[in-house]
Structures are given as C-alpha cells and as structure tokens.
Amino acid sequence: MARIVELTYPDNVTLLPGAMQNWRDLAASDGPHGGALTGPGAASPLLHGMVDRLLTALPEAPRRCLVAGPHDPALLARVAAAVGELTVLVRAIPDATTIGTALPDATVLCGSLAAARSHGGTPREGASAHGPYDLVLALDDVTRLHSLEEEPRTWRALAADLAACVAEGGTLALGIENDLGLHRVSAPIADVSRDDDGNWSPLMTWDATRPRTPRQVADFAATVRIAPAAAVHQVFPDWRTPHTAATRLDEAPRALRDLLAALVGRPVGDRPPAPGLLERRAVTMADRWPDVCAGWVLVWSPGVEAEEPPPCCRRAPTVVRSAGCPGPTDASRGPPGCPARGGSPPPIAVPALGRTLMFDLAEATTDSDTPRIRHLLAGWRAWLEGRAVGGVLPAPYADARFATLMVGADEDCVPIPLEPATAPAPLQEAIWTALADLLATWRAAGLRTPWPSSMHPHTVFRALTAMAGVPAPADVDRYWPDPARGTATARPMTRQEMMAVITRQREQLRGAWSRFHWDERQYLTYRLEKFGGRVGRRLRREARGLIRRNEAQ
Structure with missing residues (x-):
C-alpha cells in the first residue's frame, strides 16, 4: 500500500507544474558544503x-530579480539585500523549502522554467505579479532548470526561455559549463558517474545545441538580443568552486596566460590543488587555455559598459595583470610587492609556462632524480628560513605549498608567492604542511616516484622531510591524508590511487604465486629424491636377493 506523505513548505513557496518531490540539487546539511550549493557559488x-x-555597475538597483536554478543561499542573501524583489526558481521541493525558510521575504517558485514563465498568479498576498525581470541570474547553467516531470527540451530552448524573462533594458548573467573543460578531462570521478541528484541531466552529452567551444559561445551570445554585446568571462579550474576568471584570453600577452597557468593550479584555502597536474602543463605548453576553461559566465546588460576591461586574470579577491598591461590594478590584496587598490601594476617577472616549484618537483620525481628533489627541497627550506622571524613566517610567506610559489626568473630562482596567507604560521608547521601537500598531489596525479608504490605514505613523508633537512613531526597522521585541513579525515580514493592499489596487489599476488x-618445485624435488632413494635401495635389495638365490641353486 502506498504511503501518502504530506508536503510542508513555507508560505512564500509556490509549487508549479514540474516540481520534483524526491529530489535535491542542494547538498545535504551534513555534506561537504553544509547545505550550500553543489555547483557554482558554493564557497x-x-x-x-x-x-x-x-550589482554595483548597474545604473540603478533592479526592481525585480530572478535567480534561476540552485544557488548558494549566502549568494541569494546578498542579492536579496541589493534588489527590490527577489524571485528564486528551483525544480526540487526540498530545495525550495530550504531557500524559502532562509529567505522569508523572497518569492520561491518550484517547478519547470516553462511553468514559471506562464505563471501569472501571486504566491502570497501583497506580492506583485510575475513578469519580465530587470535582472536574471543563472550562474549554474540551465541544465538544472530541466524537470523530470516535463518533456525533454534542448539546452538552446531553455536558454531562450530564460532570456525571454528579461525585461527591456534588463540584465542577464548566464553560466555555461564547458563539456570539454580540463576539469572534466582530469576529474578522478566523472560527473556522469556520480550518484547524486544534482549531476543528473539529459542534456549532458547528446544535446548538439549546447555551446562547447569559445567560437560556439560567441555565436550563441550574438543571438541574444538583450544587449549589443556580451561580456564573456572564462572561469577556472572547475565548475563547482571556481577561483580564477579571465577575460579576452585570446588577446592577452603570453606572459599573462603563463600567469594564469600558475593561478589555476594553486590550492585555495584548505582545498587541495585542482586535479590534472600533468594535463595543465600540457595545456600551458600548447597555449590552449581558452579552450579548456571550466565554463563561461556571460553578461548581457545595456546599462553596463559593454567594452570589457583590458585582458586580465581575476582570482577573488585579487586582480593580477601582466607588467605590460595598461590600466590600474583592482587588488584588495595580492602577492608581496603588489600595490594597494588604485596603484599601477608592478613589473611581474612571470616565469616561462608559469613554472611553479610543484612542476619542477613533478618533473624530478617522474625522472626518479633524487639529487634534484633534494636540491629543490633544501633550497626551498633555506628560502623559508631566511624569511622567518623568530621561527614564524610572516603572512606573505606563510603559505609555503609548492603550487603557490612561482619559480623566480632571476639567477637565484627566488620563489615568488602568488598570494599571502591569511595569517602568520610557525616555520616547521608550514614546511610539514607543504611536504604533505606535495605527497598528496603526487599520489593524486598518479606520478611515478623514486619510492615503491607499496611503501606506506608515512615512510615517504619522512623521507621528504629528511631531504628538506627538517625533522619529521611526531604525529605524522596529523598531516595525512588531508594535509591542508591538518586532520586525517577519510576521503574517497582517486582513480590513480585505486590503480596503484591494484598494481601493488598484482605484484604481491605475482610474488606469492612465484613463491x-x-x-612446489622444491617439494617435488624433495619427494623425488626421497622416493628415488627408496626405490634405489629396494632395487639393490632385490638384486642382492636374486643373486643369492641364483648362487644357492
């Protein structure tokens, strides 16, 4: 017998055709984002x-704003504070309930995009009728606007419906994930194989109307008649939590694209570096960064200056431009030597191909060049010791992880920090954290190292500390397997790690089978020798007896 479950949701939530009951695009409260979005905007x-x-660039505050798709509740709160009336459209009833509870003054529509367009009623007393919106935000693509309860629709049809929601003179900001992005190619677990609601989409693979190249994105942008031109921002390194954006990369100088390679590969906060260490190196050498971005954020707005700023790489909250790039920096904080907001950009000696110490160490370990590894680690440790004050590294140098340090272009190759840390850190703590992060990056990338794959990571970590000339910590578990957070929390194994385990088990099985x-051969030899001796003795006895009988006759 079917069990009937009563739906409960706040008064500011309106259920429309296409609402999905047993579905959730937002992460669970105990998930990695603590109830936040599993797509763009989460942290x-x-x-x-x-x-x-x-919002600041618009001539006036939008009177009505539509946020289409699941977005970070913190981002929704910021938008709600800046607009007159906020409407949020999601397809999952649990998500609508979560957002409606967090934003009691917002109007939350739950259903398909087509139903939301045709909805002309008012969800609660005193609310204005739904119509064209002055601002429409859909930073999470349009794939998660498609409901299981409606007929399949193409990506282009959903995007056209979304653009039709914008009022005359309004603004549209649309995110488009790149199916050919480096985050897809190098992901340990593909999104299409993840077993959660948010990754389901019938438009994932076979929809030919979806833009997948910069040229296709430009062609699509030209078909939207909201504004004469769209500002196109490319985001890196992944679509779920991007931390770097770039504009007009095809016109940017090579030095700026090299700087982008360093920025994309660095870890941000307590998150590990993006996967695809070797793939990023290949992309940089081939100079193909515009083609492998995680996605695009397009902005159509007649009220905002259509001409984009000079070619730049933006990593919140810092904007870094090459030495030859005109225009002031927009950095609230940046690498050591970066001027304050409003100053002129300093000359940045960007190393060729955006080399970081991580890349140099990756090359050394794949070559099993232990003298080179020892030389790099000792030089890095000496550089840190020269900047420590009383055993404490100042904030500009406290993040000593190798992916955050570009290789200097001077004769001494003095490292160049990409950005300061949030606070000073003890010298040894910074060194141990960086070495553990190095080992975690090697293993996640599946790199060949001078140490056997069967060797325990703690042993390899102690070997790295010896190469760097520092004592190993007493509690190695504190730095492995999650060195950035300083805890030994469990995490899923990557494909490379699983393959390493399989290879190690095959070697052990091969050795056991050989033994x-x-x-068996030794036992057979022993049995043959023993049995052969017994047979020989028996034959000799029989022969002697036969001889005696013959003599007696």
Whole structure:
C-alpha cells in the first residue's frame, strides 16, 4: 500500500507544474558544503565578487530579480539585500523549502522554467505579479532548470526561455559549463558517474545545441538580443568552486596566460590543488587555455559598459595583470610587492609556462632524480628560513605549498608567492604542511616516484622531510591524508590511487604465486629424491636377493 506523505513548505513557496518531490540539487546539511550549493557559488568568493560588481555597475538597483536554478543561499542573501524583489526558481521541493525558510521575504517558485514563465498568479498576498525581470541570474547553467516531470527540451530552448524573462533594458548573467573543460578531462570521478541528484541531466552529452567551444559561445551570445554585446568571462579550474576568471584570453600577452597557468593550479584555502597536474602543463605548453576553461559566465546588460576591461586574470579577491598591461590594478590584496587598490601594476617577472616549484618537483620525481628533489627541497627550506622571524613566517610567506610559489626568473630562482596567507604560521608547521601537500598531489596525479608504490605514505613523508633537512613531526597522521585541513579525515580514493592499489596487489599476488611454484618445485624435488632413494635401495635389495638365490641353486 502506498504511503501518502504530506508536503510542508513555507508560505512564500509556490509549487508549479514540474516540481520534483524526491529530489535535491542542494547538498545535504551534513555534506561537504553544509547545505550550500553543489555547483557554482558554493564557497566561491569569485562568483560572489562577480555578482557584487555586477550589482554595483548597474545604473540603478533592479526592481525585480530572478535567480534561476540552485544557488548558494549566502549568494541569494546578498542579492536579496541589493534588489527590490527577489524571485528564486528551483525544480526540487526540498530545495525550495530550504531557500524559502532562509529567505522569508523572497518569492520561491518550484517547478519547470516553462511553468514559471506562464505563471501569472501571486504566491502570497501583497506580492506583485510575475513578469519580465530587470535582472536574471543563472550562474549554474540551465541544465538544472530541466524537470523530470516535463518533456525533454534542448539546452538552446531553455536558454531562450530564460532570456525571454528579461525585461527591456534588463540584465542577464548566464553560466555555461564547458563539456570539454580540463576539469572534466582530469576529474578522478566523472560527473556522469556520480550518484547524486544534482549531476543528473539529459542534456549532458547528446544535446548538439549546447555551446562547447569559445567560437560556439560567441555565436550563441550574438543571438541574444538583450544587449549589443556580451561580456564573456572564462572561469577556472572547475565548475563547482571556481577561483580564477579571465577575460579576452585570446588577446592577452603570453606572459599573462603563463600567469594564469600558475593561478589555476594553486590550492585555495584548505582545498587541495585542482586535479590534472600533468594535463595543465600540457595545456600551458600548447597555449590552449581558452579552450579548456571550466565554463563561461556571460553578461548581457545595456546599462553596463559593454567594452570589457583590458585582458586580465581575476582570482577573488585579487586582480593580477601582466607588467605590460595598461590600466590600474583592482587588488584588495595580492602577492608581496603588489600595490594597494588604485596603484599601477608592478613589473611581474612571470616565469616561462608559469613554472611553479610543484612542476619542477613533478618533473624530478617522474625522472626518479633524487639529487634534484633534494636540491629543490633544501633550497626551498633555506628560502623559508631566511624569511622567518623568530621561527614564524610572516603572512606573505606563510603559505609555503609548492603550487603557490612561482619559480623566480632571476639567477637565484627566488620563489615568488602568488598570494599571502591569511595569517602568520610557525616555520616547521608550514614546511610539514607543504611536504604533505606535495605527497598528496603526487599520489593524486598518479606520478611515478623514486619510492615503491607499496611503501606506506608515512615512510615517504619522512623521507621528504629528511631531504628538506627538517625533522619529521611526531604525529605524522596529523598531516595525512588531508594535509591542508591538518586532520586525517577519510576521503574517497582517486582513480590513480585505486590503480596503484591494484598494481601493488598484482605484484604481491605475482610474488606469492612465484613463491608457491618455487615451494612446489622444491617439494617435488624433495619427494623425488626421497622416493628415488627408496626405490634405489629396494632395487639393490632385490638384486642382492636374486643373486643369492641364483648362487644357492
């Protein structure tokens, strides 16, 4: 017998055709984002900053705003504070309930995009009728606007419906994930194989109307008649939590694209570096960064200056431009030597191909060049010791992880920090954290190292500390397997780690089988020798008896 479950949701939530009951695009409260979005906007200061700049650049505050798709509740709260009336459209009833509870003054529509367009009623007393909106935000693509309860629709049809929601003279900000992005190619677990609601989409693979190249994105942008031109921002390194954005990369100088390679590969906060260490190196050498971005954020707005700023790389909250790039910096904080807001950009000696110490160490370990590894680690440790004051590293140098340090272009190759840490750190703590992060990056990338794959990571970590000339910590578990957080929390194994385990088990099985065969041969030899001796003795006895009988006769 079917069990009837009563739906409960706040008064500011309106259920429309296409609402999905047993579905959730937002992460569970005990998930990695603590109830936040599993897509763009989750713990991403970059997306928050882009929305803030867009709202500030508009000539006047939008009277009505539509946010289409699941977005970070913190981002929704910022938008709600800047607009007159906020409407949020999601397809999952649990998500609508969560957002409606967090934003009691917002109007939350739950259903398909087509139903929301045709909805002309008022969800609660005193609310204005739904119609064209002055501002429409859909930073999470349009794939999660498609409901299981409606007929399949193409990506282009959903995007056209979304653009039709914008009022005359309004603004549209649309995110488009890149199916050919480096985050897809190098992901340990593909999104299409993840077993959660938010990754389901019938438009994932076979929809030919979806833009997948910069040229296709430009062609699509030209078909939207909201504004004469769209500002196109490319985001890196992944679509879920981007931390770097770039504009007009095809016109940027090579030095700026090299700087982008270093920025994309660095870890941000307590998150590990993006996967695809070797793939990023190949992309940089081939100079193909515009083609492998995680996605695009397009902004159409007649009220905002259509001409984009000079080619730049933006990583919230810092904007870094090459030495030859005109225009002031927009950095609230940046690498050591970076001027304050409003100053002129300093000359940045960007190393060729955006080399970081992580890349140099990756090359050394794949070559099993232990002298080179020892030389790099000792030089890095000496550089840190020269900047420590009383055993404490100042904030500009406290983040000593190798992916955050570009290789200097001078004769001494003095490292160049990409950005300061949030606070000073003890010298040894910074060194141990960086070495553990190095080992975690090697293993996640599946790199060949001078140490056997069967060797325990703690042993390899102690070997790295010896190479760097520092004592190993007493509690190695504190730095492995999650060195950035300083805890030994469990995490899923990557494909490379699983393959390493399989290879190690195959080697152990091969060795056990070899020992078994050796033991079998030894046993057979022993049995033959023993049995052969017994047969020989028996034959000799029989021969002697036969001889005696013959003599007696």
